[in-house]
Amino acid sequence: MIENKSKYSQFIKSEAKRLGFLSCGISKAGFLETEAPRLESWLKNNAHGQMAYMENHFDKRLDPTLLVEDSKSVVSLLLNYYPSEIQNPESPKISKYAYGQDYHFVIKEKLKELLFSIQNEIGEVSGRAFVDSAPVLDKAWAAKSGLGWIGKNSNLLTKSVGSFYFIAELILDLELEYDHAVTNHCGSCTACIDACPTEAIAAPYVVDGSKCISYFTIELKENIPSEMKGKFDDWAFGCDICQDVCPWNKFSKSHNEPLFNPNPDLLTMTRKDWQEITEETFRTVFKNSAVKRTKFEGLRRNLDFLK
Structure with missing residues (x-):
């Protein structure tokens, strides 16, 4: 057995x-x-x-x-x-x-x-x-x-x-051989906490989801609170800040899943292209993408908030 x-x-x-x-x-x-x-x-x-x-x-x-x-x-x-x-660095960003x-x-x-x-x-x-x-x-x-x-x-x-x-x-419903947890290797690093512009990481290991840029740009259905103006660092859908600054992500290697490759237009869109985005462009560039979750109106709201 x-x-x-x-x-x-x-x-x-x-x-x-x-x-x-x-x-x-x-x-x-x-x-x-x-x-x-x-x-x-x-x-x-x-x-x-x-x-x-x-x-x-x-x-x-x-x-x-x-x-x-x-x-x-x-x-x-x-x-x-x-x-x-990754996207054109001059354009609004998506996760x-x-x-x-x-x-x-x-x-x-x-x-x-x-x-x-x-x-x-x-x-x-x-x-x-x-x-x-x-x-x-x-x-x-x-x-x-x-x-x-x-x-x-x-x-x-x-x-x-x-x-x-x-x-x-x-x-x-099958009994298997079980693995064991590994040790924590964050040490005294606070890069993610220091970098979060909305102070969503309330304490080490505790994230206040209601203050996260991802929450505001995806989950929140009403207007984004005005006190958050200027704190989004150009994120229009989701946010990768706390991952981008994490030292362990220096070891990230690109995926080999063709279905995760972006529409080429996404990578070249300029700030002007984003600000003038039409519903038709939205449907083309984000066909079958998770960005559709926020709908065109939601993305438009996010982009207007970044102005």
């Missing part, structure tokens, strides 16, 4: 690699004890702003066995999205994760294929795939699975590749 656990775990990791995932770690499914008080406190302090969905399914967020019947293991996966080229096609669809397809391979190889295995769209604490599970540690900016950091990657999970 132990032999099988090891064999199955190695098979899953080799398949994940074949599908292009950066790395794969496995944890025993169960209640996330240390995360419970942190999540409760974060919600109590309204750090989620208008993201009311964060209040839903509190118990399921902390315990995947309530989410997937008979679940035994959480398989965490990382997929690199660091681009080989690097949104350059190409919406990651939800790209990763879901890979996870479906991984689950199919597992069932094909091992037999009757039930499971569910999650990509940032259900009450799963992705970063906590990835850290528990030894894929990195949670940094002071609350992102998952990895020594060899930094933090420009997506996190996804397969929750399975």
Whole structure:
């Protein structure tokens, strides 16, 4: 039985690699004890702003066995999205994760294929795939699975590749060989805290989501508060500041996923092109992109705010 656990775990990791995932770690499914008080406190302090969905399914967020019947293991996966080229430095900026096609669809397809391979190889295995769209604490599970540690900016950091990657999970009713958490390597560095223009990193390891540029430019549906004027550093959709300044991201290497390659026009658009963007250009440049989440009106609002 132990032999099988090891064999199955190695098979899953080799398949994940074949599908292009950066790395794969496995944890025993169960209640996330240390995360419970942190999540409760974060919600109590309204750090989620208008993201009311964060209040839903509190118990399921902390315990995947309530989410997937008979679940035994959480398989965490990382997929690199660091681009080989970035936008024109004179133009308003969008987060690097949104350059190409919406990651939800790209990763879901890979996870479906991984689950199919597992069932094909091992037999009757039930499971569910999650990509940032259900009450799963992705970063906590990835850290528990030894894929990195949670940094002071609350992102998952990895020594060899930094933090420009997506996190996804397969929750399975299969017992596997479990990995162990790695040590924290942030040390005394406060680069992310010092660089955040809106002071969203309230304290080391505590991010006030309601002050984050990503929140204002994506999640907030009403007007951006006037006191934030001049603090966005030209970010029109999302924000990468706390990742860009992180020393571990010196090790980021560009991805090799064609679907994450941007529309070439995105890289050459000037400030004038952005300010004069039409709905038709928006639809062309951001076809199938995560930027569509903010809709044309939302992006227009963000661009007007940067003027």
